[in-house]
Amino acid sequence: MWTHEIETVEAIQGVLNELDCSDICRRCVLRLAGVKKSHEFLKVADPPTPATDQDPTEPESKKAKLAEAPLSIPPCCRACLGIMQDSIMAEALSQIGPQLTDCPFDADHFTLAVSVPTSLALREHSLKLILTDRVPGFFEGCVVPVKQAWKWINGPKFEAVMGKKFVTGDSCQFFVEFQVTLAEDEAEKACLVDMCKLEYLQRQHKQKTYHMGLVTRVALEKSLQDVSDEQFRKHYPVPPTRPLSRFQPDVKMTHNSIFLAGRYNKYSRELPQTPWLVDGERKAESSVEELIISDIKEALVFDSTNFSSSGREDVDVRMLGDGRPFLFELTNPRQTMFKPGELYEIQKKINAHSKIVQVHDLQLVKKAETNRLKEGEDQKTKTYNALCRLCPGKNSTNLMSMTDIKAKLELIKNLELKQRTPIRVLHRRPNAVRKRSVYFMEVTPLTSDQFKLRLSTQAGTYVKEFVHGDFDRTIPNLSSILETEVDILALDVENPSEQRNTDGVVPFFSPLMAGTKWNQPISPNNGLASPSLEVEEEDGEVVKATIFGWTKTHSAPVVHGPNGNDDDALHLSKLRLCDNPSETYHVPNIIPSLRKRSLPHPILVGMNERLKQAKGLVYCTLWYLSIMVGYYFLYAPLLPLLIINRKWYRRATDVLYTIWESFNVSLLEIVYGVRFFVSGDAICSNENSLIILNHRTRVDWNFLWGVLLHSSVPQSHNAKLVLKQEVKQIPGVGWTMQMARFLYITRKWQTDEIKMGQMLDHLSAHSSAPFQLVLFPEGTNLTKETKAKSDQFAIKNQQEPFAYLLHPRTTGFSFLASRLRENQSLNAIYDLTMAYPDEVPEDERSMAQGVMPREVHCHIKRYKPNDLPTTLLGLDKWLQERWNEKEQLLEKLYEQRLSFPAYSSQQTMPQPVLPFQYLTLIAWLVFLYQCVFHWIPSFWGFTWIVLSSALMVVISRFTYGMQEIEIQLEKHGLFGMLYQCWFSLPRKSD
Ligand SMILES: [Zn+2]
Structure with missing residues (x-):
């Protein structure tokens, strides 16, 4: 605790003791003092409760004394009614214990809420009045709400009783509400009627109309804001009195709805889709809806249902073919996880009970997917x-x-x-x-x-x-x-089957495709004995498929085709467990992943370990080779332009760089089968902008090109990275990046500020096209070591450490943002969140060993410059907020397997490969071949390589780099530049 906090705590305790309010629990004192650290609350023990007469060792006299005492219950805190006290909560928990332990919900984690009597607000207000008067340093606005502190203390307790994991945040679907009622609540609130006479006279009238309680929570809060201190003291005791009775605990558990979907066929000309009622009178005995739900009701427990379907047919019309998609929302369901085959059993029952309605493809779908039912109708x-x-x-x-x-x-x-x-x-x-x-x-x-x-x-x-x-x-x-x-x-x-395959229309239920993900966690002992499954293809041919990657609770197994290849086993509709070949499961609770058919067939996918390594090596070789020859035969020949015509020089270097990026992305997508999922806003490449993103791996930038290619409108972007100084020295990579006017930072802020400032001014004034500045505010990529440092930093600064991110640094970001704004060359800020849900190549080496992500996900959010605060502190806070949002997005993606929020159904699918990417790929391969076999081995080629390498080695070593030379040339001309560079030498060494 901070010293001022300790002082406030002691001052409050002193005043309370003076007022004979020592029964107010220590945790409430912490709360009132504005202490916001949960561990401080957990450290505190209860005030000693007077022993009850169950203790036989106690002397008779003391027992008698206790019996005489006016209050026969142990004192519970008059500020929180005891819900913050361990002993009283233990008693309450034992009362509601059976409800918690026999919890009918199968969710494995829960979030906690508490509802307290409305009159608690009166008690708190009364206490605040007295403390404002008597405790220096007490500030009403700092008081931690009782509900918040209650959760810190009781989360673990409920966890222990329920045997489920306690989580916070809005991602959890299962809610446990601890309900506290107090007998004298109504009586206590009655004082408000006198306190705010006019208001409650009106309310009394309304109460009859709306049948609500006289003093609602909202009304009370409003009254407390309006009422004067004097008036309050007149009608309510200050400090508050002890509660007359003990509160009554209860618990309410609810789960968010689940959605069951499927298709139905109707073979009757007398059956309506939904109950047919005219003036309350039934016109038909049953309906499609009722026939289906009756068996679901028998198998599952829930509160109520909602039926919807993709269109409807008339009573006398039969529904044939592939059937009509329908959807049931089950509210407050007790069971939410299903074993493979479980829903199929229900489907079998429905079909057995009724010959006129038949159901197939019964499956669990996510809420987000339900709107596909009506989409494109x-x-x-x-x-x-x-x-x-x-x-x-x-x-x-x-x-x-x-x-x-x-x-x-x-x-x-x-x-x-x-x-x-x-x-x-x-x-x-x-x-x-x-x-x-x-x-x-x-x-x-x-x-x-x-x-x-x-x-x-x-x-x-x-x-x-x-x-x-x-x-x-x-x-x-x-x-x-x-x-x-x-x-x-x-x-x-x-309903014709060709409807499913119509391009452009997203099928609601397509047959199981390879790459399908289970929407529920399953583990080897969860109904599936063997991790090997047989998958039957639609035309009857049986192919082998394996389940891949199941471990912890959240990992979702993925079905792969015979070669571990996602795309060659497209039409899988039946799935059979190997152990029990007689039973075929119609893949009931599996959500088809939406894959676009037009995706190319990756050339190198699904090989054994050695091939995987070879594949990685080939990639890195091609990648580095393309950079080297790119420098020698595309970039270096441009150097004379630097003196002859710098406008052309800049245009050429920018365009060539983008062309190289597109080669790299095409290589990843077409040859290596990497899929880019880009959601959120598009990046407008006609504007100058600042792009910030998290730094998951050292090679983020390599995948960033793919994201930029698919998210930029128009596609030809002009991104400039902010990089560490060391990169500049790397042969090829560093050299081209110098020529392409990238920004380098040394981490010495004094130098960086000047150099970056110059570069920004230069870009703003002379760039050949609008540019996008890319900054990793975390400063370095996420590794075990950097994460540990970042966590330390967070704890030192009283912040929660991130699980998937490092803490962002503001200096560079605020400098770039404000400088660009000053130059009036900032049109937008893009906040990118990058994630690699399966494999993460940590660095170039692991990429060379064949670690390649199958999917790269990125969410983009656009901000206008006016959205940014203008002060440094404001920017700091703004960046911190963006990182908090990122953490939530990443948690959902990694833990719950929810993809980033998509703005359209297209964004839920991998980005299609663009036609020109094939062209770039072929052109580059031809170019590489030409270089390696014809130009490099020739005498002139070799001489050129030696000379141009020597030039860049000298420049990288003795100057700030080619980008600096360009700036000086622009400012002072050729001789001025030479002069400036000469004089910049001694400065560099210090
Ligand atoms: Zn208390």
Whole structure:
């Protein structure tokens, strides 16, 4: 504790003792003194409670004395009613213990809340009044709320009783609420009626109207703000009196809804989709909804359900084909985790009980996925089968022959309809004209006047009305086309399977695909005996698949194709446990991952360890080689331009750098199968901006190019990294980065400030195109050592250490931000969060050993310069807030396997490879070949390499670098530059 805190604590304790309020517990004293450290609260023990008469060793006299005492219950704190006292809470916990231990919820962690009697606020207010008067240094605004401190102390206690993990934060789905009620609560609150007479006279009136309690929590808080101290003292004891009775504990447990989804077929012409009631009277015995839910109700416990579906069919229309997607929300479910096969068992029961409704693909889906049910509803195509009959009117006697009808109708393609709202639904839909399309029709003649019509239409087309015309409210219609009245006898919906594969439309339930992730944690003893599974492909061919990577509670196993390859086992619909080959599971609780088919087939994926290493080595060789020859044969020849025309020099270096980046990204994506998931805002590359991001690994920047390529609009960005000074010296890499005007920092702030300032001014004034400055505010990448240092720093500064991040440093960030703002060359700030959910290459070496992430995830948030505070302290706080947000995002991604928030369904999928990437890849490979086999071995090539290397070695060693030379040339011309560089030498050594 800080000295001032200790002083305040002691002062408060002193005043309370004086006032004979020593029964106020020590934890409440800490709270009132504004101590905000949970460990300080845990250190404190209860005040000694007077022994009860169960103690036989106690002398008789003392016992008698106790019996005489006016209060027969041990004193509970008059500030918190005892909920902060260990002994009293222990008693309360033993009362609610059975409820907690027999918890019917299967969640393995919980978050905790406490509800306290409203009158507690009166007690607190009363205490605050007295302390404000008598304790110097007491500040009302600093008092820690009782609920907050309660959680610090009681989280672990509930954890012990429940055998589940206690977590904080809004990510948890299971809530345990400790409810505290006090008998005299109402009576105590009654004083408010006198305290704020006018207000409660009005409320008394309202109370009758709204049936709420006279003094609600909100009302009380408002009254306490308005009432004067004097008035309060008149009607409520200051300090507060002891509670007359002990509180009553109770507990309430709730879990967020889960969502069960599937598809249904309906084989009846008398069954509505949902209960059909007219004026409270049932029109049909049952419904699709009721038939499905009755078996779910039998198997699972929950409070209530909500049914929704992707469209609906009429009572007399059958639903055939692949069925219609539906969704049940189960509120407050007790069971939330399912073993493979468990939901399939429920599905089997539903199907056994009813022949008219059949369900398949029953599965658990995430809340975020539920809106896909309604997504793209209009673009969907529906296929129907209609039984039609010709009804020639009195006037037309000659029937068209079936052959003519068939010929006439099948010629029509993409017929546009104008449909006025059908008469039969006018009572519930507004009268309007809608445009719909009939894509094609097929006719199968049945009798001389009946035929089967198969037609494909845009979703939302009224098919019955299209056939009979609805008194010409639908134009054109079948009757008008055939010039004979046509009636419809029966209709079936046939949800065609091609609907699933239509490009652009995200299928709600596609068959299990390789790369599918379990949405629930499973472990080897959780129903699956062997980590090996057999997967049956849709055309009947059985292929082998393995489960990969299951360990701790949160890891999600992934199904892979036969070669460990994600993309070659695309259409897996059935999954079979190897141990029990007779049973086939229809992959019930598996969420199909959304993979775009257009992704290229990675050339090098799924090999054994040695090949993996070779693959890493090849990558690093190609990567470094491309940089070296890039310098010698693309960059170095540009050097004369530095003196002849610096505008061209800058343009050329910028463009060539971007082209190299795109080669690197293409290599990763096309050859190595790395997938980039980019969500959030796009980066506008027509603007100058500052990009900040977390530094998970030393090679973040290598993957950052991929993120920038896929998130920049337009794609040709111009990123400049802020790097450590040492990088400058690395042959090739450092040299090109000098020429591309990257920023270097030495960590000596005095020099950095001048050099970075000059570079920023130079970029602002002379850049060939808008630039994006990339800064890692953490200063260094995350390793065990840097993490330990960062944690120490956090603890020293009274902050919670991060689990997935290092603490950001503000100096560089605030300098860059304010300098760019001064130069009026800052249009936006982008906050990037990078994550590697599977494999993380820690450095270049591990990359060379073949450690390559399969997925790189990045979330981008854009801020306007005006969003940034202007003061240094403000910037510091702002950056800290961004890092707190990052930590939450990363926790969700790594622990709960939730992807970063996506703004569209496209963002939930890996970024598609762009056509020009193939071109860059091929061009570079040809270029590399040319260099290695023709130019480098030649005499002139070799001489060129030696000379241009020597130049850069000298420049890197004896000057601040090529970027510095460029600045000086711009400022002072050739001779001025030489002069300046000469005089900068002695300064460099100190
Ligand atoms: Zn207390």
